[in-house]
Amino acid sequence: MLINRRKFIKSALAIAAYGSTFANGFLHSAQANTQWLKDRFKPGTYEQTIAYLFNGAEIVDSHKIKFFRLPHVAENGAVVPIKIATQIKNVEKIYILVEKNPHPLSAEFSFSTLAVPQVSARLKMAETSDVIVIVEAEGKYYRKSKKVKVTIGGCG
Amino acid sequence: MSSIKIRSKRLDGKTQIRTLITHPMENGRNRNKQGKLIPAHHIQDLWIKQNDIKVITCHMGGSISKNPYFDFVLNGGEPGDKITIIWVDNLGKTDSQIHTIK
DSSP states (O other): OHHHHHHHHHHHHHHHHHHHHHHTTHHHHHHHTHHHHHHHTSSOOHHHHHHHHHTTOOEEEOSSEEEESOOSEESOTTOEEEEEEEOOSSEEEEEEEETTSSSOEEEEEEEOTTEEEEEEEEEOOSSSEEEEEEEEETTEEEEEEEEEEEOTTSOO | OOSEEEEEEEETTEEEEEEEEOOOOBOSOOBOTTSOBOOOBOEEEEEEEETTEEEEEEEEOTTBOSSOEEEEEESOOOTTOEEEEEEEETTSOEEEEEEEOO
16 A cells, blocks of 8 residues: 555656646757757867857857866866856856867756856766866856866876 | 656755766767677756756756766755756656755
């Protein structure tokens, strides 16, 4: 009886979650946007990705973006921790790019006003390269980059 | 067993949400022991909702580490608020998990 009740509550919660997902059109938009997403994350050079994403918009270097946890030397390129915080106001999006990865765009975060524009994640890096973070706020773009040395597999 | 683990912590009126998702995150470039390419299998979309309001949307490619970890901070967050995390991967699989802030 108890197990059944538990199972029932669990499945009811799961159904509720899926239901609200559909109601908000998240999944629908995800399916519709698959091609668009694939284009963003497709392999290419850093320049191509930047051109595709920002369409030639001006990107200003900013010291208001701060990196934490991102190491100078990453022993394992498969797990490179990064934490990004920024003092820029009205941040809409944060892009994380790794210049020399086959797929330069790693992740793209969109924030509503309910969230603090701060995120930490773990990246994969193919080789020693610049990690570039671009912050979009009020239609303007700000950038900060840091070189991370990846030493796995030899003398790096 | 859900693939999503969620932990939350309230600090000065803000709420830190930490999440760990179990997922292979294959980018389609690695080879298996037989030398064949492992097909791409990675999370594409991730949503964080607070009481059914979308707070954070994330799109990602295969260059996020295996079993991805994320850490976000919400401006508000009261005890009893429900945090929902949903992911969808490139093969159309999906999972979600509800967490209640204590």
